[in-house]
Amino acid sequence: MSIGSNIKTKRAGKGLSQEVLAEKLHVSQATLSNIEADKSVPDVILLQQIAEILDTNINELLDGKTVFVNNNNQNGGVGYAEVVNQLSEKLIELYEKQLKDKDALIRELKEKLKDS
Incomplete structure (x- = not known):
């Protein structure tokens, strides 16, 4: 199609x-x-x-x-x-980077909560 x-x-x-x-x-x-x-x-x-x-x-x-x-x-x-079709690979790379950045932020926030 x-x-x-x-x-x-x-x-x-x-x-x-x-x-x-x-x-x-x-x-x-x-x-x-x-x-x-x-x-x-x-x-x-x-x-x-x-x-x-x-x-x-x-x-x-x-x-x-x-x-x-x-x-x-x-x-x-x-x-x-x-x-x-390299488009999908680029989008996957961008999404993976965004996920890693969010994971790092979550870890950082969890550490701050522990310290409080």
Whole structure:
């Protein structure tokens, strides 16, 4: 299945209309319709927001496909860079770092409580 088809299937499974999901994403219904029809591809930020709202992860939406990421170039314009499934590895690394940071904070707070 394509990215658009995956989004449409997950959205329908949650009982959300295009209008409701588009409103939650702060995009137009036409934009979401184009994504679901594979006429356009969401950038990684929008893809992450879609995944969160649909209680899924980006990997399930991508299904081995290519996603485009907005990449500001030095001239201030927007270029596009292809990301092929390395996206999930980067996200996992970020989540793992956040978990380690939270674990360290929890340990620190527990120590402070013991000292009190």
